[in-house]
Amino acid sequence: MSEIERESMEYDVVIVGGGPAGLSAAIRLKQMDPDLDVVLLEKGSEIGAHILSGAVLDPCGLDALIPDWKAKGAPLNVPVKDDNFYLLGETGEIRVPNWPMPKLMNNHGNYIVSMGNVCRWMAEQAEELGVEIFPGMACSELIYGDNGEVRGVVAGVFGLEEDGSYGPNTEPGMELLGKYVFLSEGVRGSLAKEVIAKYDLSAGKEPQKFGLGMKEIWEIDPAKHKEGSVTHTMGWPLNSSKTGGGSFIYHLENNQVYVGFVVHLNYQNPHLYPYMEFQRFKHHPMVAELLEGGKRVAYGARAISEGGYQSMPKMVAPGVALLGCSVGMVNVPRIKGNHNAMLSGKAAAEAAFAAIKAGRASDELTDYETEVREGAIGKDLKLVRNLKPMWSKWGLAASLTLGGFDMWTNSLFGGSLFGTMSHGKCDAEATGKASDFKEINYPKPDGKLSFDRLTNVAFSFTNHEESQPAHLKLKDPSVPVNVNLPQYAGPSARYCPAGVYEFVEKDGAQQFVINFQNCVHCKTCDIKDPSQNINWTVPQGGDGPNYPNM
Template sequence: MERESMEFDVVIVGAGPAGLSAACRIMQLAQEKEQEITVCVVEKGSEVGAHTLSGAVLEPRALNELFPNWEELGAPLNTKVKGDKFYFYTSATGAITLPNFFIPKPTHNEGNYIVSMGNVCRWLAEQAEGLGVEVYPGFAASEVLFNEDGSVKGIATGDMGIAEDGSQKDSYMPGMELHAKYTMFAEGCRGHLGKQLIEKFGLDAGKDPQHYGLGIKEIWEIDPAKHDEGTVEHGLGWPLSENSATGGGFLYHAENNQVYLGLITDLNYSNPHLSPFEEFQRWKHHPTVSKVIEGGTRLTYGARAITKGGYNSLPKMHFPGGLIIGCDAGTLNSVKIKGNHTAMKSGMVAAEAVVEAIGKGEERKTDLDSYATAFEASWAYEELYTTRNFSGFMHKFGFLIGSAMVWIDQNIFGGKLPFTLNDDKPDYAAMKPVSEAKQIDYPKPDNKLSFDRLSSVFLSNTNHEEDQPCHLQLKDASIPMDVNMPKWDEPAQRYCPAGVYEIVEDEEGKRFQINGQNCVHCKTCDIKDPSQNITWVTPEGFGGPNYPNM
């Protein structure tokens, strides 16, 4: 069966904050200019928001620009931040509350909102559809299409009904080609297609390698007597510091007696025995956290990698026929611990560049360098530039000295120190051989505050059609047991927060097993595998987690 095709002016891959903001802004401008512009957004999740996971404290700056009347329109920003707490966890039981004076200025949250970004994206999708955008959830963009001159032509959605052995099942349906004058890639961190485009067009030439963290999050319903709606808590130090790793915890008191809590583990950690999942379970037992959630009910669980290289790792964001925006490019501000507002702004600037080009009748092969000029003139770019040394300080000098340097950089010099620190070691290359690393013995879960992987994944509502090709592809099937196992004790069985990778033993001996059904699409394996042997590709549409309000 041949693929059918559809033509649009703009195709957007990913219904996250960047993609939906771009779609809304295109249609707003089209109405203002009385242009006819057709826009299509494809989303691999079963619905908009199903794959969206973020802390999240939202800075509303971009939203204020996109929809100044967002409150009147019913945007789900219901919990205004009323106060910040910042801890330095000194041990499993100790913590120092840091005065606001010692916190980098961009980290303060006055005027921000505690939100479910899944629900914000659902609302943005409603606004987009109201403006005339076609939004298609359940369709995974699996392939970039190119014109003969090498420019991007559009995307193809994945075939449905392919069996694990590659044969066509009775339910087989070929994917559809979506052609566009311009295609925007807004897949989120480590986007499958964005990764290919960065390599094909050399978009990261001369840049630091991108750096990442793994965010693991839960939502709990807690005792109303312990709830302090609007309070934002962050913390650094234990347990990650025990293993020379960096990252930090967060706990946000949202509406309805719920708290959003999680731990971000920087993926440049060196000990192959470290498990971000187990570190998160340990962190929940710290008294500053346990006193809040004890007696509560865990409602949902999820995990997602975040891009945190910032300005120094930001690739060229335009190429012939397309743009890469939001966390697909890496627009997160690590000092603020926020990326939704900058992702939205990158999409809005992209929209303006595309509408201008379409209005001039430019062909799809045009490389929109006007986008680079406009983005560099935006406040989002300024934010990234003034926080450019964060990763360098933290990775080169460690937690204590690095934190002090970040404070000096941000609070005294406003991010305008006359030098730039580079961090040129990829996260996967930081892994030490197991022979040089100390063993880590994690406690068993108590099933009250801490839990195992499988019961956690159950709460993410993750599901994939079982009889389909595995979307976690090994370049060389022998590497896990022949290389990774002796050198690093195969760390995939620990860095994956969903129990996808296992070493199992049967009568034939030990073997590497991939439980693709468990995958929550966090992308950590694609990032952290020390042999760079795992490639994450899109499974069938509708597959993956189904987060209700993450």
């Protein structure tokens, strides 16, 4: 779009994304040098609007970044008191004892938090230090320099015509240029995806793996509430030998409970309906007893990076660094990645600060990559690197026994009898043909414990301006009806947790409909579509979910 005239602004560091990684980088840069010009751009209507996480937070990232976070009023108010693991059957459960588990699985010393509220607090700390934060500014393009380096981003494009063209009422946005650009967009960010492809950053690495996490906030009967209680489950309703995943139930303040469910996106059966697996889960006797008499007050969903140590791409290219979930730093058995996101932001900031002070710009911040791979983040992920591939290859029982053994040997002796296992196929390629699998009949939601998808999406407070072009792009518009429907039974109608995609019959023919207004920005479609035909891009700034306390 070189013919478009835009104003431009120069900064030392441009940060895309107001999650824990981007905010940590911004804070650390200004801690080291208050005179650095740092800008942070967030596509959500406010910081925290698009943040969804479990979350039990390991405070080590905050300890490293803001050691006096307690005195400064960080919203870490609920320490973990009880740590429970259950293996579920359809009508009962077995408690898995804590004592055989490696120390890394212990949640004591961690906090049940709303990461949205933690990020809001972090944004306050950043602004006090002089960071410029612009919410509602979606970054839609990268700007490259004459030598192929990343120089900046285009942000704040509004009012595109329905076909995506620039019209008389289009605001063309601004160019924000920096000596370095940090991409901290979260899982499967559109700019990070472009950078990884352009510079071939995944060469020699395992494919990234993903899960779909869905979450509701419930207000429950005070008599059932146990502030500080943490419960994780595995097993039912998922077919444990073929489909991985599990749940979390966290009791926070004010008689509220986070109820979440994760489905690993390498599932084979295209008839699987992750959202309905979540709704079915809440009817398990153990869960139903907790929630009966309560009310759901919020809903949301997002993808989770699960590939871990062996799937992290190269994190730097000329002028740009990938942070947090743009790389994939989730410790899968711990169900934690926020601490590593914070540590990555801190490490990237320190590398950029040293480079700028040395007079450098737009080169590769190799010190950042070295710190991630060899420092606390790499050590955290290396210990658990085999659990996800074990689960994928051999099922739940093997991952519990052999995975536990492997984590113990890594923790005690720094090595594994299994070496570093591979993940194999990407999640899209793992999808099987519909004719090879049985359809799954899901019970109808009862409106009390379980809810239909569109009703729940209303509790994500999602909004998109309807006259803009759809931000979900089809590489080939014929593929959904001609390929995905006959071969895979149209899985997009099920894998999307917000009901964006549907097949409707019109004039005797099937048509593919994209209800982009429903999109909660989870990115599942970009990951799981078996034909890899859907490209998730940013809508105009401020649009999407408006999560309150996720």
